Amino acid sequence: MNRKIFYALLLSAVTTLSAFAQTDQQxxxxxxxxxxxxxxxxxxxxxxxxxxxxxxxxxxxxxxxxxxxxxxxxxxxxxxxxxxxxxxxxxGWEVQKNYAAITAPYYHAIVAIPKAWTPGTNGPVKGNVVLIKADSVSDLDKYKGTLKGKIVMLDVKGNVENTFRPDATRLTDSALTAMANATPAPARQQRRATTGGRGSLASMLALRSALSKFYVQEGVALVLSQARGTDGTVFTTNGASYADTAKTVAPELETSGEDYQRILRLVKAGIKVEMEADIKTQFLTNDLQGxxxxxxxxxxxxxxxxxxxxxxxxxxxxxxxxxxxxxxxxxxxxxxxxxxxxxxxxxxxxxxxxxxxxxxxxxxxxxxxxxxxxxxxxxxxxxxxxxxxxxxxxxxxxxxxxxxxxxxxxxxxxxxxxxxxxxxxxxxxxxxxxxxxxxxxxxxxxxxxxxxxxxxxxxxxxxxxxxxxxxxxxxxxxxxxxxxxxxxxxxxxxxxxxxxxxxxxxxxxxxxxxx
The missing domain is CATH 3.40.630.10 (Zn peptidases)
Structure with missing residues (x-):
């Protein structure tokens, strides 16, 4: 190749690259x-x-x-x-009204959110809080015929203690360095589940399913469950399926840990706790498409x-x-x-x-x-x-x-x-x-x-x-x-x-x- 032609092509390439770089910078x-x-x-x-x-x-x-x-x-x-x-x-589903409070032994409006895809209370309800202690499906038999119109809760030990950790954090330089230095993870080895683990999970799921049916059959007015979170924060979840064929469940409020544990302590101490609530939710079935x-x-x-x-x-x-x-x-x-x-x-x-x-x-x-x-x-x-x-x-x-x-x-x-x-x-x-x-x-x-x-x-x-x-x-x-x-x-x-x-x-x- 002629040297003059070579340098002309080289200059053209450099000029083009420079133009591209300039365009990118602009x-x-x-x-x-x-x-x-x-x-x-x-x-x-x-x-x-x-x-x-x-x-x-x-x-x-x-x-x-x-x-x-x-x-x-x-x-x-x-x-x-x-x-x-x-x-x-x-x-579809949305909350249209949400009110719940303790009325005895004193008044206190509680922090609580209806669980997604659960029904409302069909108007105001008022009743005593009843504690259910059930470790197995058979434990529910002793409550048959006693829960109609009641507000029920389970005996759950909740963690609402201070962690003494800051809420908001940014990634530290050391954490970012560790991420940058990470090596490709080896292929996962399949873990063999133990029979005991599967059995425990199956028992828990069976009890949860039985409770859901039991609440509806017994006509409870409202179910209280303890939400994850502290300081009035409620990390919410769903309480029923969004499928158009899903079975009816009872109204359920996910309650802040502090409020739930307060009510639980009172009931376990034999002190009568009365509550009132008015929950209205709406299901939307006119368009099931996503x-x-x-x-x-x-x-x-x-x-x-x-x-x-x-x-x-x-x-x-x-x-x-x-x-x-x-x-x-x-x-x-x-x-x-x-x-x-x-x-x-x-x-x-x-x-x-x-x-x-x-x-x-x-x-x-x-x-x-x-x-x-x-x-x-x-x-x-x-x-x-x-x-x-x-x-x-x-x-x-x-x-x-x-x-x-x-x-x-x-x-x-x-x-x-x-x-x-x-x-x-x-x-x-x-x-x-x-x-x-x-x-x-x-x-x-x-x-x-x-x-x-x-x-x-x-x-x-x-x-x-x-x-x-x-x-x-x-x-x-x-x-x-x-x-x-x-x-x-x-x-x-x-x-x-x-x-x-x-x-x-x-x-x-x-x-x-x-x-």
Whole structure:
């Protein structure tokens, strides 16, 4: 090759690379400006929490939030924004009235939340609290014919002691270093369950099922159960199935540990405890389908526009509060990511799609069925053509804490790529890449069919100790600075994923799931 031609080509290549680098830096600066200084993430969080209310699966609150999110995506200029049905879920349910108090030996309004998918009291009820001591199904016989109209509770020793640990914490440098230095975990060895363990579990489940039937048969007015939590925090759960064929159960209140133990001490001391309650709940059966919110920024590259970069978080919550940290935070960050990219005028090479999941709290149903409908079946590993077109899925669902890095989910090849993308954010505390897996949320649905699915590492804050599934999970627990940081980093990840010449590296396909 002629030396002059060689140097001309070299100069052209260097100039092109420099232009690309300059373009990336300009886009990074614009993303930071929009995400950190012109953020709308808290406004979005306000509408998802305070305005929409609790967002239990298939509840009116979830539909309010979904409709608002669809309208907002359209307002920001996204295409194909809609509520997409994914399949049958079951009954919707919401609390319409909730009052309960001790009236004797003195008055005290208690902290208590109806268990999800349980009925109300059908008007005000008033009665004595009766203690049931039952270690086996046969122990229930002595209570037959004595509980009609009564308020019942079990003899449960609850832990409401002070732990002397802070509620809110951030990941320490040593914890992040340990995560960064982690090595791939060996394949799990199947544990052999002992007969005694299985027997104990079976006995407990049998007693729980028998109690549920017994309460209905005996016509109890209300069941009190002790919630996990201290200091008036109630970590709530469901008290019945959401299936449209589920059997009727008795009204049940999940009570704060302090109130439950106070009532229990009084009753066990032989002091008469009288309570009054008025609980109204509503079941909704007019639409049993589940829905996800979907919207897109279309790709512009003729060769890559059919490929996808997907981001998401679950929009549904539990019902005791407004699901701010679990997971309006993640949903607001992902909506803000789309807003940032649209506002800075980004024209992606690949199509960017946001999906806000429903029914995550009941078993990742929204994302599992979305993946089944669009990408393939993890049980058979029969894949659909669109599976090969997804470069990556990014998820956020661990509270309000800022992003500290990424769980690779065993995808080692993605590590150096993410390390480079995080470099501009080290001064914001983000820089840890760990080979570790993390579970319990929607990226697992993508990973199960061989799509690179990632969850960001986040600071814990008071997620586990105070807000996760509790009556404390309100807008007030959100950290504005952390959500701005998270949205800015996510936007940068999405930008890079959509622009790189190659798709994100993939792990080998999972083996077919065995029964």
């Amino acid at each position: 886009m990074l600066d614009r993303i930071k400006e929009e995400g950190l200084n012109k953020s709308e993430v808290m406004q979005t969080a306000f509408y998802l929490t305070d305005v929409s209310g609790p967002r239990l699966a298939n509840s009116p609150g979830l539909k309010r939030a979904q409709d608002w999110a669809v309208n907002q995506l359209k307002t920001w200029g996204m295409v194909k924004a809609t509520r997409e049905p994914w399949g049958k879920f079951g009954k 829905y996800d919110v979907v919207g897109e920024i279309p790709g512009t590259d003729s060769k890559l526009k059919d490929q996808l970069v997907i981001i998401g978080g679950h929009l549904d919550s539990w019902h005791a509060a407004t699901g701010a940290t679990d997971n309006a935070a993640g949903s607001a960050v992902m909506l803000e990511t789309m807003r940032i990219l649209k506002r800075v005028g980004f024209k992606p090479r690949r199509t960017i799609r946001i999906v806000l999941w429903s029914s995550e709290e009941q078993g990742l149903w929204g994302s599992r069925y979305y993946v089944l409908n669009h990408f393939g079946d993890p049980k058979t590993m029969v894949l659909k053509p669109e599976q090969a077109k997804v470069s990556a899925y990014y998820n956020l669902d661990n509270g309000t804490g800022k992003i500290r890095g990424v769980y690779l989910q065993g995808n080692q090849a993605a590590g150096p790529i993410f390390q480079q993308w995080l470099a501009p954010f080290k001064d914001m505390g983000a820089g840890t890449i760990t080979i570790n897996n993390t579970g319990g949320t929607d990226h697992l649905s993508f990973d199960a069919v061989g799509i690179p699915g990632f969850q960001f590492i986040q600071d814990n804050m008071d997620y586990s100790t105070r807000t996760h599934h509790s009556n404390q999970d309100t807008y007030d627990k959100l950290s504005e600075a952390d959500l701005k940081q998270a949205a800015t980093i996510t936007a940068w990840f999405v930008y890079n994923t959509s622009q790189r010449d190659e798709m994100m590296p993939r792990k080998p396909l999972p083996e077919v799931a065995k029964n």
